[in-house]
Each structure stands twice: as C-alpha cells, then as structure tokens.
Amino acid sequence: MDVVIWSRIQFAMTAAYHWLFVPLTLGLAVVMAVMETLYVVKKDEFWKKAAQFWIKLFAINFAVGIATGIILEFEFGTNWSNYSWFVGDMFGAPLAIEGILAFFMEATFFAVMFFGWNKVSPKFHLASTWLTGIGATISAYWILVANGWMQNPVGTTFNPETVRSEMASAAAFWEVITNPVAVSKFCHSVTSGWVTGGIFVVGVSAWYLLKNRHVEFARKSMLVGAIVGLVGSGAVMLSGDSSGVHAAEFQPMKLAAAEGLRDGGNGAAFTIVPGIQVPHMLSLLATHDWNGYVPGINDILNGYTDNDGNVIPSVEDKMIMGRTALDALAVYRKTDDPVLKAEAKALLEANVQYMGYGHLSRPEDVVPPVGVVFWAFRFMIGLGMLIALVLLLSLIAIWKDKLGAWKWLLWASILCIPLVYICGQSGWVVAEVGRQPWTIQGLLPVNVAISSLSAGAVKTTFFIFLAVFALFLAIEIRIMIRAIGKGPEVEPSENI
Amino acid sequence: MTYEFLQNYWWVLIALLGGLLVALMFVQGANLHLGNRVLSDTQKRMILNSTGRKWELTFTTLVTFGGAFFASFPLFYSTSFGGAYWVWILLLITFVFQAVAYEFQNKKGNLLGVKGFRIALMVNGILAPFLVGTAVGTFFTGSDFTVDKVAITDPSAPVISTWGNAWHGLEALGQYPALLLGATLVFLTGILGDLYILNNVEDDGIQAQMRRSVKLSIGPFLLFFLSWTAILLTQKGFAVSPDGVVSMEPYKYLHNLLAMPAVLCMLLVGVVLVLYSLYLGAFSQSRKGIWFAMPGTVLVVMSVFFLAGFNGTAYYPSNTDLQSSLYLANSCSSYFTLKVMFCVSLLIPFVVAYIAYAWHQMDKKKITAEEITTEENKY
Numbered sequence: 001m002d003v004v005i006w007s008r009i010q011f012a013m014t015a016a017y018h019w020l021f022v023p024l025t026l027g028l029a030v031v032m033a034v035m036e037t038l039y040v041v042k043k044d045e046f047w048k049k050a051a052q053f054w055i056k057l058f059a060i061n062f063a064v065g066i067a068t069g070i071i072l073e074f075e076f077g078t079n080w081s082n083y084s085w086f087v088g089d090m091f092g093a094p095l096a097i098e099g100i101l102a103f104f105m106e107a108t109f110f111a112v113m114f115f116g117w118n119k120v121s122p123k124f125h126l127a128s129t130w131l132t133g134i135g136a137t138i139s140a141y142w143i144l145v146a147n148g149w150m151q152n153p154v155g156t157t158f159n160p161e162t163v164r165s166e167m168a169s170a171a172a173f174w175e176v177i178t179n180p181v182a183v184s185k186f187c188h189s190v191t192s193g194w195v196t197g198g199i200f201v202v203g204v205s206a207w208y209l210l211k212n213r214h215v216e217f218a219r220k221s222m223l224v225g226a227i228v229g230l231v232g233s234g235a236v237m238l239s240g241d242s243s244g245v246h247a248a249e250f251q252p253m254k255l256a257a258a259e260g261l262r263d264g265g266n267g268a269a270f271t272i273v274p275g276i277q278v279p280h281m282l283s284l285l286a287t288h289d290w291n292g293y294v295p296g297i298n299d300i301l302n303g304y305t306d307n308d309g310n311v312i313p314s315v316e317d318k319m320i321m322g323r324t325a326l327d328a329l330a331v332y333r334k335t336d337d338p339v340l341k342a343e344a345k346a347l348l349e350a351n352v353q354y355m356g357y358g359h360l361s362r363p364e365d366v367v368p369p370v371g372v373v374f375w376a377f378r379f380m381i382g383l384g385m386l387i388a389l390v391l392l393l394s395l396i397a398i399w400k401d402k403l404g405a406w407k408w409l410l411w412a413s414i415l416c417i418p419l420v421y422i423c424g425q426s427g428w429v430v431a432e433v434g435r436q437p438w439t440i441q442g443l444l445p446v447n448v449a450i451s452s453l454s455a456g457a458v459k460t461t462f463f464i465f466l467a468v469f470a471l472f473l474a475i476e477i478r479i480m481i482r483a484i485g486k487g488p489e490v491e492p493s494e495n496i
Numbered sequence: 497m498t499y500e501f502l503q504n505y506w507w508v509l510i511a512l513l514g515g516l517l518v519a520l521m522f523v524q525g526a527n528l529h530l531g532n533r534v535l536s537d538t539q540k541r542m543i544l545n546s547t548g549r550k551w552e553l554t555f556t557t558l559v560t561f562g563g564a565f566f567a568s569f570p571l572f573y574s575t576s577f578g579g580a581y582w583v584w585i586l587l588l589i590t591f592v593f594q595a596v597a598y599e600f601q602n603k604k605g606n607l608l609g610v611k612g613f614r615i616a617l618m619v620n621g622i623l624a625p626f627l628v629g630t631a632v633g634t635f636f637t638g639s640d641f642t643v644d645k646v647a648i649t650d651p652s653a654p655v656i657s658t659w660g661n662a663w664h665g666l667e668a669l670g671q672y673p674a675l676l677l678g679a680t681l682v683f684l685t686g687i688l689g690d691l692y693i694l695n696n697v698e699d700d701g702i703q704a705q706m707r708r709s710v711k712l713s714i715g716p717f718l719l720f721f722l723s724w725t726a727i728l729l730t731q732k733g734f735a736v737s738p739d740g741v742v743s744m745e746p747y748k749y750l751h752n753l754l755a756m757p758a759v760l761c762m763l764l765v766g767v768v769l770v771l772y773s774l775y776l777g778a779f780s781q782s783r784k785g786i787w788f789a790m791p792g793t794v795l796v797v798m799s800v801f802f803l804a805g806f807n808g809t810a811y812y813p814s815n816t817d818l819q820s821s822l823y824l825a826n827s828c829s830s831y832f833t834l835k836v837m838f839c840v841s842l843l844i845p846f847v848v849a850y851i852a853y854a855w856h857q858m859d860k861k862k863i864t865a866e867e868i869t870t871e872e873n874k875y
Contacts, residue, residue, distance in 0.1 A: 052873075059599060066552070067595035070559055074588045077566065077577025082648065082655050084577070088570020089829045096567035097840050099560035104847050107552035108854045115549055115873055120857045128854075159830070163645040163656070164570075166830040173836055330649040359651060448648065451578030452655040457664065461585055468589070471607065472596055478605035 006458040007079045021065035027197015029133025053488035081451035098142035105135030148182025152250040184242040191235035198229020203417040206410035226395040233388035248286035254434035258377040264296035315363035322358025325351035356443040368436040376429035383423035502834035503824040506568035511801030513561040515794035520554040524621040525689025530614040548875040571827035575657035580665025590620040629681030633674025635804040638815035676724040683717035691786040698862040710777035734813035766795030
C-alpha cells in the first residue's frame with residue numbers, strides 16, 4: 001500500500017477513535033449540568049451526589065478525548081502537508097478561534113468543576129460545569145465549520161500567486177461560518193452526542209436497577225438521561241433530514257453511494273434494504289419534491305441536468321478542464337512573459353472550478369466505496385431509530401412505574417450502549433468515506449493532499465498509534481466499569 | 497492596518513504563545529520530581545495534584561500555539577510538521593500519554609500501574625521541553641527542505657514542501673546549537689517546576705527538595721543558555737532582502753539585537769527576572785520566585801522569536817535551498833484571514849482574565865497533605 005492509503009488509514013483511525021469519546025463528553029455534559037442545576041435550585045444533596053457520580057465518569061472519558069484531539073490537529077500538518085498549505089487560509093481561522101474561544105474555556109472550567117467542590121461557591125461551581133459543556137460544544141462548532149467547508153467549500157477564491165484557497169472578504173468569512181453543511185453537521189453531531197450521553201446514563205442506570213442497587217439514584221438518572229436522549233434523537237432526525245438535502249445539493253455522489261443508486265431519475269425510490277423500496281421517497285427526502293430528480297452514480301459520471309436546469313458536465317469533461325487549469329497554473333508560475341502570464345491566468349480562471357478533477361487519473365476515481373457507504377448509512381438510521389425507541393419506552397416505563405416489570409427493556413438499554421457507538425461511527429463513515437476521493441470536495445483529492453513521506457514512516461506511526469489507542473481503550477473501559485461497579489455515594493439500595 | 501502590520505502582529509502573538517507555553521511547562525518540570533527518591537508517596541501525590549490542576553492549560557496552550565501557527569503561517573505548518581515528522585510525532589506521543597496519565601494513574605485497573613504512568617509523565621517532563629527547544633533551535637541553524645509551489649501541478653510528485661532526508665527532523669539531534677537550546681529548556685522548565693511547587697504546595701520536606709533542586713539546576717542551566725546565546729550572537733544568520741532574496745549574513749542575530757533596542761531590553765529584563773527568581777528559589781526564604789520566573793521566561797522566549805523573525809530574517813530557514821526559506825511575508829495567511837483573526841485575538845484579554853480569576857479561586861488554599869488524604873476528587 002502506498003503513502004496515500006496509509007495516511008488515510010491513520011487519519012481515519014484517529015478521527016474514529018476521537019469520536020468514541022467526544023459524543024459522550026457532549027452528552028454527559030448536559031446530563032451532569034442539569035443534575036447540578038437541580039442541586040443548586042432545590043438545594044437537595046441527592047442531586048449533588050448524582051452530578052458528582054456522572055462527573056466522575058465524564059472525567060475518565062474526557063482525558064482520552066483531549067489526548068486524541070491534539071493528534072488530529074498535528075496530523076493535519078504531519079500527514080497532510082499539501083492540504084494544510086492549500087486550506088490553511090480557510091481552515092486556520094476557525095481552528096484559531098476554536099483554540100482561543102473554546103479550548104481554554106473547557107480546560108479552565110473542567111479543573112474548577114472537578115477539583116472545586118470545596119474550593120468555590122456552589123453557583124460558581126455550577127457555572128463551571130455548564131461552561132465545560134458549552135466550551136466543548138463551541139469547540140465542536142468551529143471544528144465542524146472546518147469540516148463543513150471541506151464538504152462544501154464556500155467563500156473561497158483560488159489565488160495562483162500563493163497556490164491556495166483564500167478567504168477574500170467579510171462576505172466570504174460569513175459564508176464559511178454559516179455554511180449550511182456546517183450548521184446541519186453541528187446540529188447533527190452535537191445532538192447525536194446528547195443521544196449517546198442519554199442512552200449511556202439510561203443503560204448504566206438500568207444495570208443498577210437490574211442489580212437492585214442505588215434504585216432511587218438510577219430511576220432519577222434514567223429520567224434525566226431519557227429526556228436528554230430523546231430531545232437529542234428528535235434533533236438528530238431533523239438535522240439528518242437537512243444533511244440529506246445538502247448532500248443532494250452539494251455532494252450528489254455521496255448520496256448516490258449511500259443509496260447504492262446506479263441510475264437516478266425523477267421520483268426516485270428509497271431503498272430500505274436491497275429488494276425493499278419505498279417509491280418516490282428518495283426524491284422527497286433529497287429534494288423535498290415528490291418527483292424531484294436525483295442523479296445516480298452513472299448520471300454523475302456521464303453528466304446530467306439538475307433540478308434547477310443546470311447542465312452538469314461529465315467527469316471526463318471535468319477532468320479535461322481540471323487538467324487545463326493545472327497546466328495554465330504551471331505556465332503562470334513559471335513564465336516571466338506578461339502576455340503569456342495573462343493568457344495563462346485567464347485560462348486558469350475559466351477552468352479553476354474543476355481544478356481538483358485535473359489530479360484524477362480516471363473518471364471512476366470519483367466513485368466512493370459504494371458498499372461501505374450504503375451499509376453504514378443503514379446502520380446509522382436503523383440503530384438511531386432503535387435507540388430512540390428504547391429511550392421513549394424507558395420514559396414511558398418510568399412514567400407508568402413499569403421499570404420493575406419490563407426487565408427486557410433494562411437489558412435493551414444496556415445493549416444500546418455499544419450500539420450507539422456503532423451508530424455514531426457509521427454516521428461518520430457515511431460523511432467521510434462518502435466524499436472520497438476528495439479531501440476538499442472538487443478541489444483537492446486525497447492523493448494530492450499528502451505529505452512527502454515514505455509509506456514505511458506512516459505505517460510505523462500507524463502501528464504506534466494503534467497500540468497506544470488499544471491500550472488507552474482497554475484502560476478506559478476497565479476504569480469506567482470499576483467506577484460504575486463502585487457506584488454513586490447516595491442512598492442505600494431499596495427494592496423496586 | 498497594512499498586511500505587513502498584521503504579519504508582524506501575528507508573529508508577536510505566536511511569540512507570546514510560545515513564551516507562555518514554555519513558562520507553563522513548569523508542569524513538565526515539576527513532574528520530574530515524581531521520580532525523586534527522597535519524597536514520600538504522599539508528597540509525590542501532592543506534587544501530582546498541584547500540577548494536575550494546571551496541566552490542561554499547558555496542554556491547551558500547546559494546542560493553541562499549533563492552531564495559531566497553522567492559521568497565521570500555514571506554510572510553516574505544512575513544511576515543518578510534514579517534514580520534521582518524527583520530531584513532532586515524538587512530541588505528540590509524550591503529550592498524549594501525559595493527557596491520560598493524571599486521570600488514570602491512581603485508578604485501579606489501569607494496566608500500567610502508578611509507576612508506568614509516572615514514568616510517562618517524567619518522559620514527557622524531559623522530552624517535551626527538549627524537543628520544543630530543539631525545534632526552535634532549528635530556527636537559527638536551518639533545516640533540510642525545499643518549497644516548490646508549482647509541484648502541485650505535477651501528478652507524479654505533487655507535494656509543495658519536501659524534506660531532504662529520511663531522518664525527517666531527527667537530524668536536528670546532530671546540530672549542537674539546537675541541542676543546547678533543547679537542554680536549556682529542560683533545565684529552565686525544571687527550575688520553573690521547582691519554583692511553582694515551592695509556591696503552591698504546603699510541605700516543609702517538599703520545599704527543601706525544591707530549593708535543593710533549583711540550586712543544582714542553576715549551573716547546567718546557565719552553562720547551556722550562555723553557550724547557546726554566545727553561538728547565536730556570533731553565527732551567520734539568514735537575512736531576507738526587501739525583495740525577498742535570502743542570503744547568509746555574518747553576526748545576523750547580533751545585528752538584529754542591536755537594530756531592535758526594544759527586543760534587547762526585553763531580553764535583558766527577562767534574563768534579570770529569571771536570575772532573580774533563581775536567587776529567591778535557591779538562596780532566600782521567599783516562595784515567590786515563580787512570579788518572576790514566569791514573566792521572565794515569557795520575555796526571553798518572545799525576544800528569541802523576535803530575533804528569528806523580525807528585521808528581515810528568515811525564521812524557518814532552509815540549508816538545502818536558501819530561497820525556499822520561510823519568512824513572515826512568504827509563509828503567512830492572506831490579508832483578510834489575518835484581519836479576521838486580529839479581531840478574534842482582541843478577546844484574548846478576556847480569556848486571560850477568566851483564567852486568572854478561576855486560578856485565583858482555586859489556589860486560595862495551598863495544597864496540603866491533609867487535602868491529599870481526605871479530598872475525594874483528586875488525582
């Protein structure tokens with residue numbers, strides 16, 4: 001395997017691993033902040049002890065999240081050198097803002113939250129708990145502005161003097177930070193974190209109920225967890241719908257791959273699983289129009305006319321225009337003749353829109369691994385709906401006082417903890433594998449985004465990180481299970 | 497605001513973040529005492545919990561330093577990170593272990609045991625300042641890379657910044673001036689750690705150890721620092737002409753110092769502050785040395801960055817191809833991006849204010865043995 005593949009595998013592993021810890025951070029942050037608010041408002045020690053227990057689990061999880069976040073930041077430079085130059089001007093500003101606004105907030109108030117119970121006032125402590133979660137959420141926004149830009153590169157101009165994408169005006173900056181893809185990604189990711197946090201709390205509480213331990217604590221935690229998780233589920237569905245519309249508009253190949261749609265058309269059907277289809281549903285979801293046109297993989301390869309009447313060229317034509325742009329750029333950079341330079345610049349500007357395609361060697365390169373994206377999409381939706389159902393049933397069981405009778409639901413809640421991770425990971429597989437071969441949609445394919453390293457060097461670091469990640473995960477799970485086993489320091493057990 | 501002003505402004509901020517990073521590496525320095533055989537386990541835990549309340553700020557400063565460098569001078573990021581691969585990866589791994597070591601080390605079931613994680617913290621305590629120092633040292637010795645922006649049009653070898661050797665940064669270990677700066681930072685952060693613990697922890701035995709440690713570190717620190725400074729001020733430097741041509745100039749950094757009296761003053765004030773803190777730590781009863789050492793460190797590090805980047809100097813020079821060297825104007829972000837970031841940076845005083853407030857609230861009570869034995873929320 002070459003350096004491109006190893007760089008991709010390493011980055012994918014780091015990002016996927018990071019995402020094991022982030023959603024629980026985002027979700028538990030809400031749960032524990034709500035509980036501590038109840039403590040401060042009701043002045044009930046129970047809620048303080050409850051919040052402290054979930055904060056303890058939050059802290060175990062938070063450490064690995066931080067440790068892996070910095071790896072991603074470094075890998076942009078170490079493994080994606082061309083990318084970091086090409087996008088530095090666009091991507092740098094959100095990252096710097098993230099550092100200044102969010103990271104310091106998280107780091108400072110996490111320390112107060114964790115150590116400050118006996119050092120600061122209850123209100124200052126409560127503010128710190130909220131600010132830890134808000135810091136994490138703001139952080140998610142800025143990193144998803146960057147990721148959203150890679151999916152839909154708005155507000156950018158290619159500058160042949162510097163050979164990179166640049167942000168040229170306040171309007172461009174505004175476009176970047178309000179990029180619809182970024183906004184819906186932010187809502188989708190953060191609220192999926194609430195689902196993760198919610199079902200985690202529900203699952204752990206269910207375990208206590210099954211063991212007949214900390215019953216009061218478990219019931220009340222389950223209530224908070226189920227509400228946070230259900231609110232999250234609703235928001236995930238809404239933002240998922242807009243993500244689908246954006247994919248249709250900005251990344252039709254991703255949508256086609258997610259649907260396994262070889263040949264598209266008007267009134268396209270949605271495939272639930274191969275062989276079972278709902279007529280017109282894909283058109284409705286993707287375009288909000290019963291008969292809207294959805295292009296398939298072959299349409300995108302061969303060219304088509306979209307719903308607004310725009311003629312989209314074939315990939316082969318885009319590659320020719322892209323190659324023309326790259327050749328013009330080379331002439332522009334090398335010549336000192338002002339006439340030749342002006343001609344080259346004009347030619348570049350006429351074709352720059354497709355410059356990324358000039359790096360491809362054959363049209364089929366634009367097709368992502370269809371099977372992976374297709375099934376990941378189905379896992380994400382199927383598991384997401386199952387988890388929402390379990391959360392809803394948990395709420396009903398608490399309401400109707402059926403927790404003692406519905407033991408199967410308690411087991412289902414525990415089972416949902418690993419499932420929610422598979423669900424979240426599947427979502428990122430759809431988003432990231434689905435946009436292959438692009439690092440930046442249409443502008444920079446992965447094979448050009450890399451660093452000048454040997455495959456052996458990246459392979460070595462991949463295995464080092466693999467070993468470190470496996471070790472940390474094993475430790476994290478062991479410590480987490482022990483902490484759950486020890487339980488909260490609340491009231492003695494009672495029967496359901 | 498001109499483009500040049502913004503470039504200089506961001507270099508000042510990078511220098512400030514670099515200075516803060518080194519000053520906050522008192523965390524790394526203090527953690528070296530986790531291997532101190534004279535200290536009891538409770539005393540070690542007091543040190544661990546003292547740095548444990550601060551490590552995230554050091555870590556976050558590192559992340560922000562990287563993010564700000566990426567944002568304001570992306571060609572440095574793409575050239576150095578992608579080129580000096582092993583240096584950055586090593587630094588990264590030591591910090592990754594540090595990030596989990598606090599939370600995990602005293603928990604049952606942590607697989608590596610207390611000792612394993614303490615070793616990780618001590619390795620980070622030595623390697624982090626050493627690697628950062630060595631990397632900054634190459635700002636003055638040069639590195640082995642070329643930058644060719646047309647390369648991106650060549651499908652067979654599209655990478656703009658390429659490193660000239662397979663060592664990918666480890667070759668800096670063969671450049672003794674860079675090594676001297678690395679060693680200087682190891683002893684400086686060690687001293688900062690001693691002074692911080694002296695101030696933050698209430699324990700006679702620990703305090704005696706810290707004072708002893710400062711005394712022992714003064715000699716090697718001054719030896720390495722003065723040797724590096726002597727080499728710096730007498731060596732050839734990488735000068736950039738107004739039209740962007742890079743050439744070697746004898747005594748370049750001495751010239752820079754003399755041409756920028758404000759930087760000379762910063763350097764001298766910084767050195768005096770650090771020396772005074774050494775006196776306070778080693779030869780007086782005062783526990784306030786850290787309050788002089790940290791600002792002193794920030795001033796010295798900032799002046800080192802200014803010598804590297806201002807007054808027509810290439811801050812990340814290439815020995816392989818002089819004209820590939822990076823200077824502020826050829827490696828920075830666009831005018832508009834720097835301007836947006838300028839506006840964002842106006843929030844920094846607010847951030848510093850809330851950090852100071854939170855620290856003040858948390859540090860009102862010094863760490864004591866009683867707290868370590870009775871408090872539930874601890875590392």
